[in-house]
Amino acid sequence: MASSIAQLAQDLRARKASATELTQAALARARARDDLNAFITLDAGAALAAAQRADATITAGDVQPLAGIPFVHKDIFCTNGIRTTCASRMLENFVPPYDAAVVERLDAAHAVSIGKANMDEFAMGSSNENSHFGAVKNPWDATRVPGGSSGGSAAAVAAGIVPFATGTDTGGSIRQPAAFCGITGIKPTYGRVSRYGMIAYASSLDCGGVLARSAADCAQVLGAMAGHDARDATSVDRPREDYVAALSTTLQGLKIGIAREYFGAGVEPGVAAAVRAALAQCEKLGATLVDVSLPNAALAIPAYYVIAPAEASSNLARYDGVRYGHRCGDPKTLEDLYTRSRGEGFGVEVKRRILVGTYALSAGYYDAYYLRAQRARRVIANDFVEAFGHVDLIAGPTSPTVAFKLGEKTSDPLAMYAADVNTVAVNLAGLPAISIPAGFSEDLPVGLQLIAPAFHESRLLAAAHQFQLATDWHTRSPRA
Amino acid sequence: MSIDTVTIARIARLARLPVDARSATQTAGELARVLDLAGQLAQAPLDGVAPMAHPHAQALAWRADAVTESDRSDALLALAPDARGGLYAVPKVLG
Numbered sequence: 001m002a003s004s005i006a007q008l009a010q011d012l013r014a015r016k017a018s019a020t021e022l023t024q025a026a027l028a029r030a031r032a033r034d035d036l037n038a039f040i041t042l043d044a045g046a047a048l049a050a051a052q053r054a055d056a057t058i059t060a061g062d063v064q065p066l067a068g069i070p071f072v073h074k075d076i077f078c079t080n081g082i083r084t085t086c087a088s089r090m091l092e093n094f095v096p097p098y099d100a101a102v103v104e105r106l107d108a109a110h111a112v113s114i115g116k117a118n119m120d121e122f123a124m125g126s127s128n129e130n131s132h133f134g135a136v137k138n139p140w141d142a143t144r145v146p147g148g149s150s151g152g153s154a155a156a157v158a159a160g161i162v163p164f165a166t167g168t169d170t171g172g173s174i175r176q177p178a179a180f181c182g183i184t185g186i187k188p189t190y191g192r193v194s195r196y197g198m199i200a201y202a203s204s205l206d207c208g209g210v211l212a213r214s215a216a217d218c219a220q221v222l223g224a225m226a227g228h229d230a231r232d233a234t235s236v237d238r239p240r241e242d243y244v245a246a247l248s249t250t251l252q253g254l255k256i257g258i259a260r261e262y263f264g265a266g267v268e269p270g271v272a273a274a275v276r277a278a279l280a281q282c283e284k285l286g287a288t289l290v291d292v293s294l295p296n297a298a299l300a301i302p303a304y305y306v307i308a309p310a311e312a313s314s315n316l317a318r319y320d321g322v323r324y325g326h327r328c329g330d331p332k333t334l335e336d337l338y339t340r341s342r343g344e345g346f347g348v349e350v351k352r353r354i355l356v357g358t359y360a361l362s363a364g365y366y367d368a369y370y371l372r373a374q375r376a377r378r379v380i381a382n383d384f385v386e387a388f389g390h391v392d393l394i395a396g397p398t399s400p401t402v403a404f405k406l407g408e409k410t411s412d413p414l415a416m417y418a419a420d421v422n423t424v425a426v427n428l429a430g431l432p433a434i435s436i437p438a439g440f441s442e443d444l445p446v447g448l449q450l451i452a453p454a455f456h457e458s459r460l461l462a463a464a465h466q467f468q469l470a471t472d473w474h475t476r477s478p479r480a
Numbered sequence: 481m482s483i484d485t486v487t488i489a490r491i492a493r494l495a496r497l498p499v500d501a502r503s504a505t506q507t508a509g510e511l512a513r514v515l516d517l518a519g520q521l522a523q524a525p526l527d528g529v530a531p532m533a534h535p536h537a538q539a540l541a542w543r544a545d546a547v548t549e550s551d552r553s554d555a556l557l558a559l560a561p562d563a564r565g566g567l568y569a570v571p572k573v574l575g
Contacts, residue, residue, distance in 0.1 A: 234534075298520075
Protein backbone atom coordinates (compact mmCIF):
# COMPACT_ATOMS: atom_id res chain seq x y z
CA MET A 1 0.00 0.00 0.00
CA ALA A 2 1.14 3.59 -0.68
CA SER A 3 2.34 5.50 2.38
CA SER A 4 0.05 7.89 4.19
CA ILE A 5 0.86 11.59 4.29
CA ALA A 6 1.64 11.27 8.01
CA GLN A 7 4.07 8.42 7.26
CA LEU A 8 5.77 10.37 4.47
CA ALA A 9 6.07 13.41 6.75
CA GLN A 10 7.66 11.22 9.41
CA ASP A 11 10.12 9.78 6.86
CA LEU A 12 11.03 13.30 5.72
CA ARG A 13 11.77 14.44 9.25
CA ALA A 14 13.72 11.25 10.04
CA ARG A 15 15.80 11.88 6.86
CA LYS A 16 14.73 8.52 5.43
CA ALA A 17 13.72 10.44 2.32
CA SER A 18 14.02 13.98 1.03
CA ALA A 19 11.34 16.09 -0.60
CA THR A 20 13.50 16.10 -3.72
CA GLU A 21 13.55 12.28 -3.78
CA LEU A 22 9.78 12.05 -3.22
CA THR A 23 9.19 14.59 -5.98
CA GLN A 24 11.52 12.86 -8.43
CA ALA A 25 9.78 9.57 -7.72
CA ALA A 26 6.34 11.14 -8.24
CA LEU A 27 7.45 12.69 -11.53
CA ALA A 28 8.87 9.33 -12.65
CA ARG A 29 5.60 7.56 -11.80
CA ALA A 30 3.63 10.25 -13.63
CA ARG A 31 5.74 9.73 -16.77
CA ALA A 32 5.53 5.95 -16.46
CA ARG A 33 1.72 6.19 -16.36
CA ASP A 34 1.21 8.66 -19.19
CA ASP A 35 -1.19 6.06 -20.61
CA LEU A 36 -3.72 7.33 -18.05
CA ASN A 37 -3.56 10.88 -19.49
CA ALA A 38 -4.06 12.17 -15.94
CA PHE A 39 -1.93 15.29 -16.42
CA ILE A 40 -2.24 18.27 -18.72
CA THR A 41 1.03 19.84 -17.56
CA LEU A 42 3.95 18.34 -15.66
CA ASP A 43 6.41 20.97 -14.49
CA ALA A 44 9.52 19.17 -13.25
CA GLY A 45 11.54 22.40 -12.99
CA ALA A 46 9.07 24.19 -10.74
CA ALA A 47 8.42 20.99 -8.76
CA LEU A 48 12.08 20.30 -8.04
CA ALA A 49 12.69 23.94 -7.09
CA ALA A 50 9.75 23.74 -4.65
CA ALA A 51 11.09 20.42 -3.34
CA GLN A 52 14.49 22.00 -2.65
CA ARG A 53 12.81 24.80 -0.73
CA ALA A 54 10.84 22.20 1.23
CA ASP A 55 14.02 20.26 2.02
CA ALA A 56 15.64 23.46 3.31
CA THR A 57 12.67 24.31 5.47
CA ILE A 58 12.41 20.74 6.84
CA THR A 59 16.14 20.86 7.71
CA ALA A 60 15.45 24.17 9.47
CA GLY A 61 12.80 22.42 11.57
CA ASP A 62 9.55 22.99 9.61
CA VAL A 63 6.91 20.79 11.19
CA GLN A 64 4.05 21.59 8.83
CA PRO A 65 2.45 18.24 7.96
CA LEU A 66 2.49 18.76 4.17
CA ALA A 67 6.05 20.10 3.88
CA GLY A 68 7.81 18.20 1.10
CA ILE A 69 4.76 16.10 0.11
CA PRO A 70 4.24 15.95 -3.68
CA PHE A 71 0.75 16.45 -5.10
CA VAL A 72 -1.07 17.69 -8.19
CA HIS A 73 -3.46 20.62 -8.68
CA LYS A 74 -6.58 20.25 -10.77
CA ASP A 75 -5.95 22.46 -13.81
CA ILE A 76 -8.73 24.81 -12.71
CA PHE A 77 -6.61 26.54 -10.06
CA CYS A 78 -4.62 29.48 -11.41
CA THR A 79 -0.88 29.01 -10.96
CA ASN A 80 1.37 32.04 -11.40
CA GLY A 81 3.65 31.45 -14.38
CA ILE A 82 2.36 27.91 -15.01
CA ARG A 83 -0.16 27.28 -17.79
CA THR A 84 -3.74 26.87 -16.52
CA THR A 85 -6.08 25.51 -19.18
CA CYS A 86 -9.28 24.32 -17.44
CA ALA A 87 -8.95 21.57 -20.08
CA SER A 88 -10.24 23.99 -22.72
CA ARG A 89 -8.89 25.07 -26.05
CA MET A 90 -10.05 28.52 -24.95
CA LEU A 91 -7.29 28.62 -22.31
CA GLU A 92 -4.79 26.31 -24.02
CA ASN A 93 -2.04 28.94 -23.76
CA PHE A 94 -3.23 30.87 -20.70
CA VAL A 95 -0.45 31.52 -18.17
CA PRO A 96 -2.01 33.29 -15.17
CA PRO A 97 -0.18 36.24 -13.61
CA TYR A 98 -1.31 35.23 -10.10
CA ASP A 99 -1.92 32.23 -7.82
CA ALA A 100 -5.28 30.96 -6.61
CA ALA A 101 -5.80 31.13 -2.83
CA VAL A 102 -5.63 27.33 -2.65
CA VAL A 103 -2.31 27.41 -4.52
CA GLU A 104 -0.93 30.06 -2.14
CA ARG A 105 -2.01 28.08 0.90
CA LEU A 106 -0.46 24.80 -0.21
CA ASP A 107 2.71 26.67 -1.23
CA ALA A 108 2.84 28.23 2.24
CA ALA A 109 2.51 24.71 3.68
CA HIS A 110 5.54 23.77 1.52
CA ALA A 111 3.66 21.01 -0.28
CA VAL A 112 5.19 20.34 -3.72
CA SER A 113 2.98 20.57 -6.81
CA ILE A 114 4.28 18.44 -9.69
CA GLY A 115 1.84 19.85 -12.25
CA LYS A 116 -1.74 20.22 -13.35
CA ALA A 117 -4.29 17.43 -13.58
CA ASN A 118 -6.63 16.72 -16.50
CA MET A 119 -10.35 17.37 -16.02
CA ASP A 120 -13.59 17.92 -17.92
CA GLU A 121 -13.53 21.23 -19.77
CA PHE A 122 -14.49 24.04 -17.35
CA ALA A 123 -15.44 21.24 -14.89
CA MET A 124 -18.50 20.36 -16.98
CA GLY A 125 -18.76 16.61 -17.06
CA SER A 126 -18.99 13.39 -15.09
CA SER A 127 -16.52 11.23 -17.01
CA ASN A 128 -13.50 13.37 -17.90
CA GLU A 129 -14.27 12.73 -21.57
CA ASN A 130 -15.01 16.44 -22.17
CA SER A 131 -11.34 17.47 -22.05
CA HIS A 132 -9.66 19.27 -24.95
CA PHE A 133 -6.59 17.23 -23.94
CA GLY A 134 -8.31 13.85 -24.26
CA ALA A 135 -10.07 11.49 -21.89
CA VAL A 136 -8.47 10.18 -18.69
CA LYS A 137 -8.44 6.38 -18.15
CA ASN A 138 -9.52 4.71 -14.94
CA PRO A 139 -6.49 3.03 -13.30
CA TRP A 140 -8.70 0.06 -12.30
CA ASP A 141 -9.75 -0.61 -15.90
CA ALA A 142 -8.32 1.40 -18.78
CA THR A 143 -11.48 0.86 -20.84
CA ARG A 144 -13.50 2.81 -18.26
CA VAL A 145 -13.85 6.45 -17.21
CA PRO A 146 -12.30 7.74 -13.97
CA GLY A 147 -15.36 9.93 -13.33
CA GLY A 148 -15.37 13.68 -13.54
CA SER A 149 -14.82 16.40 -13.54
CA SER A 150 -11.76 15.92 -11.29
CA GLY A 151 -10.85 12.73 -13.18
CA GLY A 152 -7.13 13.42 -13.58
CA SER A 153 -6.82 14.21 -9.88
CA ALA A 154 -8.57 10.96 -8.93
CA ALA A 155 -6.62 8.80 -11.40
CA ALA A 156 -3.28 10.26 -10.24
CA VAL A 157 -4.04 9.43 -6.61
CA ALA A 158 -5.53 5.99 -7.33
CA ALA A 159 -2.52 5.03 -9.47
CA GLY A 160 -0.21 5.94 -6.58
CA ILE A 161 1.48 8.78 -8.51
CA VAL A 162 0.83 11.34 -5.75
CA PRO A 163 -0.62 10.95 -2.25
CA PHE A 164 -3.18 13.70 -2.78
CA ALA A 165 -4.65 16.07 -5.34
CA THR A 166 -6.78 19.18 -5.26
CA GLY A 167 -10.17 19.09 -6.92
CA THR A 168 -13.37 21.06 -7.26
CA ASP A 169 -16.95 19.92 -6.84
CA THR A 170 -19.90 21.77 -8.40
CA GLY A 171 -22.28 18.79 -8.68
CA GLY A 172 -20.18 15.81 -7.54
CA SER A 173 -16.87 16.44 -9.31
CA ILE A 174 -14.72 15.36 -6.35
CA ARG A 175 -16.93 12.66 -4.85
CA GLN A 176 -17.92 10.78 -8.02
CA PRO A 177 -14.35 10.37 -9.40
CA ALA A 178 -13.20 9.42 -5.88
CA ALA A 179 -15.87 6.70 -5.88
CA PHE A 180 -15.01 5.47 -9.40
CA CYS A 181 -11.29 5.33 -8.60
CA GLY A 182 -11.51 3.77 -5.12
CA ILE A 183 -10.14 6.72 -3.16
CA THR A 184 -11.42 9.25 -0.61
CA GLY A 185 -12.69 12.67 -1.68
CA ILE A 186 -14.13 15.48 0.43
CA LYS A 187 -16.21 18.41 -0.75
CA PRO A 188 -16.33 20.85 2.16
CA THR A 189 -19.12 23.26 3.01
CA TYR A 190 -19.64 25.98 0.39
CA GLY A 191 -17.44 28.93 1.38
CA ARG A 192 -15.03 26.90 3.53
CA VAL A 193 -12.29 26.99 0.86
CA SER A 194 -11.61 30.23 -1.02
CA ARG A 195 -12.66 30.34 -4.68
CA TYR A 196 -10.18 33.14 -5.42
CA GLY A 197 -8.27 32.11 -8.55
CA MET A 198 -10.42 29.00 -9.06
CA ILE A 199 -11.84 29.30 -12.56
CA ALA A 200 -15.59 29.78 -12.20
CA TYR A 201 -18.21 27.38 -13.55
CA ALA A 202 -21.31 27.87 -11.36
CA SER A 203 -20.37 30.30 -8.61
CA SER A 204 -23.10 29.48 -6.08
CA LEU A 205 -22.15 25.77 -6.26
CA ASP A 206 -18.37 25.62 -6.95
CA CYS A 207 -16.31 24.30 -4.06
CA GLY A 208 -12.61 23.41 -3.75
CA GLY A 209 -11.65 20.21 -1.94
CA VAL A 210 -9.33 17.23 -1.68
CA LEU A 211 -8.84 13.76 -3.19
CA ALA A 212 -6.53 11.40 -1.27
CA ARG A 213 -6.23 7.77 -0.18
CA SER A 214 -7.77 8.14 3.26
CA ALA A 215 -9.87 10.43 5.42
CA ALA A 216 -6.81 11.03 7.63
CA ASP A 217 -4.90 12.31 4.59
CA CYS A 218 -7.86 14.46 3.53
CA ALA A 219 -7.95 15.96 7.04
CA GLN A 220 -4.31 17.02 6.77
CA VAL A 221 -4.80 18.66 3.37
CA LEU A 222 -8.16 20.30 4.06
CA GLY A 223 -6.64 21.82 7.19
CA ALA A 224 -4.06 23.55 5.01
CA MET A 225 -6.56 24.62 2.31
CA ALA A 226 -9.49 25.90 4.35
CA GLY A 227 -9.91 29.33 5.87
CA HIS A 228 -11.29 32.79 5.32
CA ASP A 229 -10.14 34.86 2.36
CA ALA A 230 -11.42 38.42 1.94
CA ARG A 231 -10.78 38.21 -1.83
CA ASP A 232 -13.67 35.75 -2.19
CA ALA A 233 -16.84 37.53 -1.02
CA THR A 234 -18.49 34.14 -0.34
CA SER A 235 -15.61 32.83 1.76
CA VAL A 236 -16.90 32.17 5.26
CA ASP A 237 -15.31 34.03 8.15
CA ARG A 238 -15.52 31.55 10.99
CA PRO A 239 -12.86 29.51 12.81
CA ARG A 240 -11.66 26.38 11.06
CA GLU A 241 -11.96 23.16 13.03
CA ASP A 242 -8.87 21.06 13.77
CA TYR A 243 -9.72 18.22 11.38
CA VAL A 244 -6.81 16.00 12.41
CA ALA A 245 -7.48 16.28 16.15
CA ALA A 246 -11.13 15.40 15.52
CA LEU A 247 -10.34 12.11 13.76
CA SER A 248 -10.25 10.18 17.05
CA THR A 249 -13.98 10.73 17.69
CA THR A 250 -15.56 7.27 17.48
CA LEU A 251 -18.79 6.24 15.79
CA GLN A 252 -20.31 5.41 19.18
CA GLY A 253 -23.72 7.04 19.44
CA LEU A 254 -23.57 8.58 15.95
CA LYS A 255 -26.92 8.50 14.15
CA ILE A 256 -26.56 7.83 10.43
CA GLY A 257 -29.63 8.40 8.28
CA ILE A 258 -29.98 6.11 5.29
CA ALA A 259 -31.61 8.17 2.56
CA ARG A 260 -34.05 5.83 0.85
CA GLU A 261 -34.14 8.03 -2.28
CA TYR A 262 -30.41 7.40 -2.80
CA PHE A 263 -31.13 3.71 -3.33
CA GLY A 264 -33.61 4.36 -6.15
CA ALA A 265 -34.28 2.51 -9.38
CA GLY A 266 -31.05 3.44 -11.18
CA VAL A 267 -28.76 2.11 -8.44
CA GLU A 268 -26.96 -1.07 -9.47
CA PRO A 269 -27.62 -3.98 -7.06
CA GLY A 270 -23.88 -4.53 -6.53
CA VAL A 271 -23.40 -0.90 -5.57
CA ALA A 272 -26.35 -0.94 -3.17
CA ALA A 273 -25.11 -4.18 -1.57
CA ALA A 274 -21.59 -2.84 -0.99
CA VAL A 275 -22.91 0.39 0.51
CA ARG A 276 -25.35 -1.45 2.78
CA ALA A 277 -22.54 -3.75 3.95
CA ALA A 278 -20.37 -0.72 4.71
CA LEU A 279 -23.20 0.84 6.71
CA ALA A 280 -23.65 -2.43 8.62
CA GLN A 281 -19.94 -2.14 9.49
CA CYS A 282 -20.58 1.39 10.82
CA GLU A 283 -23.35 -0.06 12.97
CA LYS A 284 -20.92 -2.65 14.37
CA LEU A 285 -18.60 0.24 15.26
CA GLY A 286 -21.31 1.86 17.37
CA ALA A 287 -23.35 3.96 14.96
CA THR A 288 -27.13 3.78 14.87
CA LEU A 289 -28.74 3.45 11.45
CA VAL A 290 -32.02 5.24 10.86
CA ASP A 291 -34.14 5.49 7.70
CA VAL A 292 -34.61 9.05 6.49
CA SER A 293 -36.39 10.54 3.52
CA LEU A 294 -35.40 13.43 1.28
CA PRO A 295 -38.77 13.74 -0.47
CA ASN A 296 -37.66 16.32 -3.05
CA ALA A 297 -34.51 14.43 -4.11
CA ALA A 298 -35.97 13.82 -7.59
CA LEU A 299 -35.96 17.57 -8.24
CA ALA A 300 -32.19 17.85 -7.75
CA ILE A 301 -31.10 16.88 -11.28
CA PRO A 302 -33.61 19.13 -13.08
CA ALA A 303 -32.85 22.04 -10.73
CA TYR A 304 -29.10 21.57 -11.04
CA TYR A 305 -29.19 21.38 -14.83
CA VAL A 306 -30.93 24.75 -14.93
CA ILE A 307 -29.02 26.60 -12.20
CA ALA A 308 -25.50 25.41 -13.12
CA PRO A 309 -25.85 26.18 -16.87
CA ALA A 310 -27.47 29.55 -16.05
CA GLU A 311 -24.53 30.54 -13.87
CA ALA A 312 -22.09 29.08 -16.41
CA SER A 313 -23.59 31.10 -19.27
CA SER A 314 -22.93 34.23 -17.24
CA ASN A 315 -19.46 33.23 -15.95
CA LEU A 316 -18.20 32.14 -19.36
CA ALA A 317 -19.31 35.37 -21.04
CA ARG A 318 -15.86 36.71 -20.11
CA TYR A 319 -14.19 34.53 -22.76
CA ASP A 320 -14.53 36.82 -25.72
CA GLY A 321 -11.18 36.63 -27.47
CA VAL A 322 -10.24 40.15 -26.39
CA ARG A 323 -8.39 40.15 -23.07
CA TYR A 324 -7.02 36.60 -22.82
CA GLY A 325 -7.69 33.14 -24.15
CA HIS A 326 -8.31 31.92 -27.68
CA ARG A 327 -8.88 34.44 -30.47
CA CYS A 328 -10.05 33.37 -33.92
CA GLY A 329 -7.92 34.20 -36.93
CA ASP A 330 -8.58 37.36 -38.93
CA PRO A 331 -11.81 38.64 -37.31
CA LYS A 332 -13.85 40.86 -39.63
CA THR A 333 -15.98 42.62 -37.01
CA LEU A 334 -16.21 42.70 -33.23
CA GLU A 335 -19.24 40.40 -33.40
CA ASP A 336 -17.32 38.00 -35.62
CA LEU A 337 -14.40 38.09 -33.16
CA TYR A 338 -16.64 37.17 -30.21
CA THR A 339 -18.65 34.50 -31.99
CA ARG A 340 -15.89 32.67 -33.81
CA SER A 341 -13.45 32.85 -30.85
CA ARG A 342 -16.07 31.28 -28.59
CA GLY A 343 -17.19 28.79 -31.23
CA GLU A 344 -13.61 27.57 -31.74
CA GLY A 345 -12.51 27.85 -28.10
CA PHE A 346 -15.32 25.93 -26.36
CA GLY A 347 -16.09 22.22 -26.66
CA VAL A 348 -19.47 20.66 -27.36
CA GLU A 349 -20.69 20.20 -23.77
CA VAL A 350 -19.60 23.68 -22.69
CA LYS A 351 -21.48 25.20 -25.63
CA ARG A 352 -24.53 23.08 -24.82
CA ARG A 353 -24.60 24.32 -21.23
CA ILE A 354 -24.07 27.94 -22.26
CA LEU A 355 -27.04 27.66 -24.64
CA VAL A 356 -29.25 25.97 -22.02
CA GLY A 357 -28.29 28.62 -19.45
CA THR A 358 -28.84 31.48 -21.86
CA TYR A 359 -32.27 30.08 -22.73
CA ALA A 360 -33.21 29.64 -19.05
CA LEU A 361 -32.24 33.23 -18.27
CA SER A 362 -33.75 34.82 -21.37
CA ALA A 363 -36.83 37.04 -21.34
CA GLY A 364 -40.01 34.98 -21.26
CA TYR A 365 -38.39 31.84 -19.86
CA TYR A 366 -36.70 33.15 -16.68
CA ASP A 367 -39.65 32.50 -14.37
CA ALA A 368 -40.46 29.08 -15.80
CA TYR A 369 -36.89 27.78 -15.61
CA TYR A 370 -34.40 29.74 -13.53
CA LEU A 371 -36.74 31.04 -10.85
CA ARG A 372 -38.53 27.69 -10.62
CA ALA A 373 -35.19 25.89 -10.22
CA GLN A 374 -34.29 28.28 -7.41
CA ARG A 375 -37.59 27.43 -5.70
CA ALA A 376 -36.76 23.74 -6.07
CA ARG A 377 -33.34 24.45 -4.59
CA ARG A 378 -35.05 25.79 -1.46
CA VAL A 379 -37.19 22.67 -0.90
CA ILE A 380 -34.19 20.41 -1.57
CA ALA A 381 -32.13 22.30 1.03
CA ASN A 382 -35.05 22.22 3.48
CA ASP A 383 -35.22 18.40 3.17
CA PHE A 384 -31.69 18.25 4.57
CA VAL A 385 -32.54 20.66 7.42
CA GLU A 386 -35.50 18.45 8.31
CA ALA A 387 -33.43 15.23 8.15
CA PHE A 388 -30.58 16.66 10.20
CA GLY A 389 -33.11 17.34 12.93
CA HIS A 390 -33.07 13.57 13.52
CA VAL A 391 -29.64 12.33 12.41
CA ASP A 392 -25.96 13.36 12.50
CA LEU A 393 -25.01 12.19 9.01
CA ILE A 394 -26.87 11.08 5.87
CA ALA A 395 -25.54 8.14 3.84
CA GLY A 396 -26.02 6.51 0.46
CA PRO A 397 -24.11 5.41 -2.63
CA THR A 398 -22.01 8.25 -4.08
CA SER A 399 -22.86 7.13 -7.60
CA PRO A 400 -25.63 4.77 -8.73
CA THR A 401 -23.13 2.76 -10.79
CA VAL A 402 -19.51 1.75 -10.85
CA ALA A 403 -17.22 3.40 -13.42
CA PHE A 404 -18.82 3.10 -16.85
CA LYS A 405 -17.13 2.40 -20.17
CA LEU A 406 -15.37 5.15 -22.09
CA GLY A 407 -17.78 6.35 -24.78
CA GLU A 408 -20.79 4.66 -23.15
CA LYS A 409 -22.66 7.89 -22.38
CA THR A 410 -20.97 10.46 -24.61
CA SER A 411 -23.75 10.50 -27.19
CA ASP A 412 -26.48 10.96 -24.59
CA PRO A 413 -26.04 14.02 -22.35
CA LEU A 414 -29.08 13.11 -20.26
CA ALA A 415 -27.68 9.68 -19.39
CA MET A 416 -24.46 11.41 -18.34
CA TYR A 417 -26.37 13.93 -16.19
CA ALA A 418 -28.21 11.06 -14.47
CA ALA A 419 -24.85 9.85 -13.11
CA ASP A 420 -24.97 12.86 -10.74
CA VAL A 421 -28.30 11.87 -9.17
CA ASN A 422 -26.91 11.33 -5.64
CA THR A 423 -24.39 14.16 -5.56
CA VAL A 424 -25.93 17.38 -6.93
CA ALA A 425 -28.39 18.01 -4.06
CA VAL A 426 -25.44 18.45 -1.69
CA ASN A 427 -24.12 21.33 -3.81
CA LEU A 428 -27.54 22.93 -4.12
CA ALA A 429 -27.75 22.93 -0.31
CA GLY A 430 -24.07 23.93 0.14
CA LEU A 431 -23.33 21.02 2.50
CA PRO A 432 -20.09 19.10 3.13
CA ALA A 433 -19.88 15.48 1.94
CA ILE A 434 -17.26 12.79 1.58
CA SER A 435 -16.96 9.70 -0.61
CA ILE A 436 -15.04 6.77 0.84
CA PRO A 437 -14.19 3.37 -0.65
CA ALA A 438 -16.84 0.89 0.51
CA GLY A 439 -16.04 -2.28 -1.39
CA PHE A 440 -16.30 -3.55 -4.95
CA SER A 441 -18.91 -4.50 -7.49
CA GLU A 442 -17.84 -6.29 -10.70
CA ASP A 443 -14.23 -5.81 -9.49
CA LEU A 444 -14.66 -2.04 -9.60
CA PRO A 445 -14.64 0.31 -6.59
CA VAL A 446 -17.85 1.49 -4.94
CA GLY A 447 -18.09 4.76 -2.99
CA LEU A 448 -20.11 5.43 0.16
CA GLN A 449 -21.23 9.04 0.44
CA LEU A 450 -21.64 10.62 3.86
CA ILE A 451 -23.26 14.06 4.11
CA ALA A 452 -23.09 16.35 7.15
CA PRO A 453 -24.74 19.61 8.21
CA ALA A 454 -22.90 22.78 7.11
CA PHE A 455 -19.45 23.27 8.70
CA HIS A 456 -19.33 19.77 10.21
CA GLU A 457 -16.39 18.54 8.11
CA SER A 458 -14.82 17.17 11.31
CA ARG A 459 -17.78 14.86 11.87
CA LEU A 460 -17.51 13.55 8.32
CA LEU A 461 -13.76 13.03 8.45
CA ALA A 462 -13.92 11.35 11.87
CA ALA A 463 -16.67 8.95 10.80
CA ALA A 464 -14.79 8.11 7.60
CA HIS A 465 -11.53 7.64 9.51
CA GLN A 466 -13.12 5.34 12.08
CA PHE A 467 -14.58 3.25 9.25
CA GLN A 468 -11.16 3.13 7.58
CA LEU A 469 -9.47 2.03 10.82
CA ALA A 470 -11.72 -1.03 10.78
CA THR A 471 -11.71 -1.76 7.03
CA ASP A 472 -9.10 -1.96 4.28
CA TRP A 473 -11.05 -0.91 1.16
CA HIS A 474 -9.13 2.37 1.01
CA THR A 475 -5.81 0.51 0.96
CA ARG A 476 -6.65 -1.48 -2.20
CA SER A 477 -4.72 -0.43 -5.27
CA PRO A 478 -5.24 -1.21 -8.94
CA ARG A 479 -2.61 -3.36 -10.63
CA ALA A 480 -0.10 -1.11 -12.38
CA MET B 481 -41.25 20.33 -25.98
CA SER B 482 -39.79 21.46 -29.26
CA ILE B 483 -37.67 24.47 -30.02
CA ASP B 484 -37.66 26.01 -33.48
CA THR B 485 -34.50 27.01 -35.28
CA VAL B 486 -35.46 30.70 -35.06
CA THR B 487 -35.34 30.46 -31.27
CA ILE B 488 -32.02 28.62 -31.47
CA ALA B 489 -30.60 31.39 -33.63
CA ARG B 490 -31.81 34.01 -31.14
CA ILE B 491 -30.32 32.17 -28.12
CA ALA B 492 -27.05 31.54 -29.95
CA ARG B 493 -26.87 35.22 -30.82
CA LEU B 494 -27.39 36.15 -27.13
CA ALA B 495 -24.66 33.67 -26.13
CA ARG B 496 -22.33 34.83 -28.93
CA LEU B 497 -22.01 31.26 -30.18
CA PRO B 498 -22.13 30.29 -33.83
CA VAL B 499 -24.97 28.01 -34.92
CA ASP B 500 -25.23 27.49 -38.65
CA ALA B 501 -28.32 26.32 -40.48
CA ARG B 502 -27.02 22.76 -40.70
CA SER B 503 -26.36 22.35 -36.96
CA ALA B 504 -29.37 24.38 -35.76
CA THR B 505 -31.81 21.46 -36.07
CA GLN B 506 -29.56 19.12 -34.12
CA THR B 507 -28.88 21.76 -31.47
CA ALA B 508 -32.61 22.43 -31.17
CA GLY B 509 -33.25 18.74 -30.55
CA GLU B 510 -30.54 18.49 -27.89
CA LEU B 511 -31.66 21.64 -26.15
CA ALA B 512 -35.27 20.46 -26.14
CA ARG B 513 -34.27 17.24 -24.38
CA VAL B 514 -32.37 19.11 -21.65
CA LEU B 515 -35.25 21.53 -21.22
CA ASP B 516 -37.69 18.60 -21.00
CA LEU B 517 -35.63 17.46 -18.02
CA ALA B 518 -35.98 20.92 -16.50
CA GLY B 519 -39.68 20.76 -17.33
CA GLN B 520 -40.08 18.20 -14.53
CA LEU B 521 -39.98 21.20 -12.19
CA ALA B 522 -43.25 22.43 -13.67
CA GLN B 523 -45.19 19.57 -12.06
CA ALA B 524 -43.68 20.08 -8.59
CA PRO B 525 -45.70 22.06 -6.04
CA LEU B 526 -43.28 25.00 -5.81
CA ASP B 527 -45.62 28.00 -6.07
CA GLY B 528 -45.05 30.36 -3.18
CA VAL B 529 -41.67 28.87 -2.23
CA ALA B 530 -39.04 31.58 -1.80
CA PRO B 531 -36.31 31.20 -4.44
CA MET B 532 -32.87 30.25 -3.06
CA ALA B 533 -29.97 31.87 -4.89
CA HIS B 534 -27.18 30.95 -2.56
CA PRO B 535 -26.34 28.27 0.05
CA HIS B 536 -25.78 30.64 2.96
CA ALA B 537 -28.10 33.41 3.98
CA GLN B 538 -25.22 35.76 4.62
CA ALA B 539 -24.96 39.49 4.10
CA LEU B 540 -22.66 40.69 1.38
CA ALA B 541 -19.13 41.25 2.66
CA TRP B 542 -18.04 44.86 3.10
CA ARG B 543 -14.56 46.25 2.98
CA ALA B 544 -12.97 49.63 3.48
CA ASP B 545 -13.19 51.93 0.45
CA ALA B 546 -9.44 51.80 -0.11
CA VAL B 547 -7.17 50.93 -3.02
CA THR B 548 -6.06 47.29 -2.71
CA GLU B 549 -4.85 46.56 -6.25
CA SER B 550 -1.58 47.74 -7.67
CA ASP B 551 -1.20 48.64 -11.35
CA ARG B 552 -0.58 45.37 -13.17
CA SER B 553 -1.72 46.52 -16.57
CA ASP B 554 1.47 45.42 -18.32
CA ALA B 555 1.17 41.83 -17.01
CA LEU B 556 -2.54 41.73 -17.88
CA LEU B 557 -2.14 43.23 -21.34
CA ALA B 558 0.61 40.70 -22.04
CA LEU B 559 -2.11 37.99 -21.92
CA ALA B 560 -4.14 39.62 -24.69
CA PRO B 561 -4.09 38.08 -28.17
CA ASP B 562 -3.69 41.61 -29.55
CA ALA B 563 -2.69 44.62 -27.43
CA ARG B 564 -1.21 47.81 -28.78
CA GLY B 565 -0.11 51.01 -27.07
CA GLY B 566 -1.45 49.89 -23.70
CA LEU B 567 -4.88 49.06 -25.14
CA TYR B 568 -6.76 45.92 -26.18
CA ALA B 569 -7.06 45.85 -29.96
CA VAL B 570 -10.28 44.70 -31.66
CA PRO B 571 -11.67 45.05 -35.19
CA LYS B 572 -12.90 48.51 -36.07
CA VAL B 573 -16.24 49.22 -34.37
CA LEU B 574 -17.16 52.62 -35.79
CA GLY B 575 -17.20 53.38 -39.47
